[in-house]
Amino acid sequence: MPELPEVEVTKQSLSPMLLGTTISGVHVGKPLRWPLGVDPKTLVGQTIVGVRRRGKYLLFDLDAGLLLLHLGMSGSVSVSQQWPGPLGPYDHFELQTTSCWMRLNDPRRFGAAVFAPSENSPQAHKLLGHLGVEPLEAGFTxxxxxxxxxxxxxxxxxxxxxxxxxxxxxxxxxxxxxxxxxxxxxxxxxxxxxxxxxxxxxxxxxxxxxxxxxxxxxxxxxxxxxxxxxxxxxxxxxxxxxxxxxxxxxxxxxxxxxxxxxxxxxxxxxx
Ligand SMILES: [Zn+2]
Structure with a gap:
C-alpha cells in the first residue's frame, strides 16, 4: 500500500513536470473509490499552479479549485513528456497537459481522483478534514x-x-x-x-x-x-x-x- 514516503516521492517527481502546465484533456476510466465530482471537461483549460501532499493525498492546485488524487491500495502515478502509448486496462485516470501526460494506474481501484472547488469546500473537507498534523512539518512538536x-x-x-x-x-x-x-x-x-x-x-x-x-x-x-x-x-x-x-x-x-x-x-x- 502506498504510504506517506511513496506519495511524497511521487509528488517530488511529478511536480517539476506538471507545475505551470495547462490541462488539455482528461480521461476518466472505470469507477474509482469516489467519483471525480465534476464533468471532466471543466478541468480543461485550467493551469496547475501547485503540487502538494497532505497525508497520502496528492493535491493539485488549479486556477479555480483543487484536484485530489489518492493511490488507494495499489495505485501508482506516472508522468511522461512523450505520449506513453494507449491506455492500459488499469489506467483509470489520465490528465493530459500542454507538456505531459499523467496517469493513475490502479488495478484494485481503491484510489480516486476528486475535484473540490477549494481546500475549504465540503468536498475537500470530507477527505482531508480528519487528518492529523504532518509528521515532517513544524506543527509536529x-x-x-x-x-x-x-x-x-x-x-x-x-x-x-x-x-x-x-x-x-x-x-x-x-x-x-x-x-x-x-x-x-x-x-x-x-x-x-x-x-x-x-x-x-x-x-x-x-x-x-x-x-x-x-x-x-x-x-x-x-x-x-x-x-x-x-x-x-x-x-x-x-x-x-x-x-x-x-x-x-x-x-x-x-x-x-x-x-x-x-x-x-x-x-x-x-x-
Ligand atoms: Zn531485541
Missing part, C-alpha cells in the same frame, strides 16, 4: 504529540495508524519507529512517559525521512506489488522479520495482529 497521546486510550500502534494525532505513519513505519524508540506496540498510548514519547517523536521522523530517501527505488518495485514491499522493507529492523534475530539483542522477532494488521516487535527491547 513533541509537546503536541504528547498532548495527543494523553487523550488516547488505545494501543500506541493503533493510535499511530489512526492518523488523527499524526498523519501518514503507516503499518511498516509504525512498527519500525516503535522498535527504534523501544516501545511495545501494545502499550496504551496514554501510558507512555514523556522521555519515551520524545524518543518516539524523533523515531517517527527518522524512519520517514529514511524511507523518503530510499523512496526513489522503492517506488519502482512498488508499482508491481499489491502488498507492503519495497526497498525500505528490505532494510527493516523488525517489519516482516518474524522469527529472525533482533538486530539489537538476538531474540527472535515476534509477530502479532492488531486491528487486522501485522505488527512486528522485539519482546526484549520493547517495553
Amino acid at each position: 513533541s509537546d503536541y504529540f504528547a498532548a495527543g497521546l494523553a487523550k488516547r486510550a488505545g494501543a500506541i500502534k493503533q493510535v499511530l495508524l489512526g492518523g488523527d494525532v499524526v498523519v501518514g505513519v503507516g503499518n511498516i513505519y509504525a512498527s519500525e519507529a516503535l522498535f527504534m524508540a523501544g516501545i511495545r506496540p501494545t502499550r496504551g498510548a496514554k501510558r507512555i512517559g514523556r522521555v519515551r514519547i520524545n524518543k518516539l517523536h524523533q523515531a517517527i521522523q527518522t524512519v520517514l525521512v529514511r524511507a523518503i530517501a530510499l523512496g526513489g527505488s522503492s517506488l519502482r518495485d512498488f508499482k508491481h506489488t499489491n502488498g507492503e514491499h519495497g526497498l525500505f522493507q528490505a532494510n527493516s529492523q523488525v517489519y516482516g522479520r518474524e522469527g529472525q534475530a533482533c538486530t539489537q539483542c538476538q531474540a527472535p522477532i515476534k509477530r502479532i495482529v492488531q486491528g487486522q494488521r501485522a505488527t512486528y516487535f522485539c519482546a526484549t527491547c520493547q517495553r
